[in-house]
Amino acid sequence: MTSTDDFAVPESEDQDIAAEPHDPIPYVDGNAAAGALSEVFRIDIIAALGRCRHCGSVRAFGETMVFTDAPGIVVRCRDCQGVLLRLVQTPTKYWLDLSGLSYLEIDREE
Amino acid sequence: MGIISSGFRGRRSENAALPPGQHETQDFPVLTAGPAPLIPADEWEFFITAEDGQRLSWSWDEFMALPQEEITQDIHCVTSWSKLGTTWRGVSVDTLFENVETTRDFATAHSFGGYTTNVPLWDLLGGKAWVAWEFDHEPLERAHGGPARLLVPHLYFWKSAKWVHGLELTDEDIPGFWESNGYHLHGNPWREERYS
Numbered sequence: 001m002t003s004t005d006d007f008a009v010p011e012s013e014d015q016d017i018a019a020e021p022h023d024p025i026p027y028v029d030g031n032a033a034a035g036a037l038s039e040v041f042r043i044d045i046i047a048a049l050g051r052c053r054h055c056g057s058v059r060a061f062g063e064t065m066v067f068t069d070a071p072g073i074v075v076r077c078r079d080c081q082g083v084l085l086r087l088v089q090t091p092t093k094y095w096l097d098l099s100g101l102s103y104l105e106i107d108r109e110e
Numbered sequence: 111m112g113i114i115s116s117g118f119r120g121r122r123s124e125n126a127a128l129p130p131g132q133h134e135t136q137d138f139p140v141l142t143a144g145p146a147p148l149i150p151a152d153e154w155e156f157f158i159t160a161e162d163g164q165r166l167s168w169s170w171d172e173f174m175a176l177p178q179e180e181i182t183q184d185i186h187c188v189t190s191w192s193k194l195g196t197t198w199r200g201v202s203v204d205t206l207f208e209n210v211e212t213t214r215d216f217a218t219a220h221s222f223g224g225y226t227t228n229v230p231l232w233d234l235l236g237g238k239a240w241v242a243w244e245f246d247h248e249p250l251e252r253a254h255g256g257p258a259r260l261l262v263p264h265l266y267f268w269k270s271a272k273w274v275h276g277l278e279l280t281d282e283d284i285p286g287f288w289e290s291n292g293y294h295l296h297g298n299p300w301r302e303e304r305y306s
Contacts, residue, residue, distance in 0.1 A: 088292035
């Protein structure tokens, strides 16, 4: 309870919102984060493999769940919904938290 | 051919109820950092923890048996929309703190699903904050934080944690989910405390 950086969702949840049947909280795939992240990465983040710190799942970044209807961009693991990455854009700065990724594996250009 | 005025939307509102940089919306946009957790009433609880292992908790039935208040307040989202005159029903945080003895000055609100946000205790007490379970005379929709959310309407709405689970009292102001990644520790809309 004292930890403030463990954002893993322990149970998979039914995505339906009670008041709006079959209308889930909207999310999109990792490609939706590409535009904003291209400002801070010089790599092809979409093709990179990332390991989730919460559950150990290794997937391409493009397979993640991206929540954009929020005060920032929140990228979650498709397997456990734990937070992999957060990006907040203020008028003067980017704030990038990668602590949910234990590594990124990135192809080098040939 | 029409001429598009780019200056119109950016003009400072003349509505005195709107903090700087805010515009009024009639909708109730859903902003969320992740999936909506599903919390059955029989698994729901609200807790307060303080020093020396002190932990109070209320089941849903115990919570609903507490004195309930009708609340009418304006709410202000940091993404710049405000919704005026919203009506809620819930339990005052003052009521929940009646049997809490603490010297701590800060709280971290914890939500089901892992979200956290930090709020100084003096912003939660004195009739300024509630745990709300009804919006506009209807049970709070899950998309908006149901079964219950924290309601701290005088601060930006990211402080009003959806799916709230409890309050952990702390000695220091510990940044929560958004506060640890660029957003302001406090979040007063009238001072435009948006970013850190």
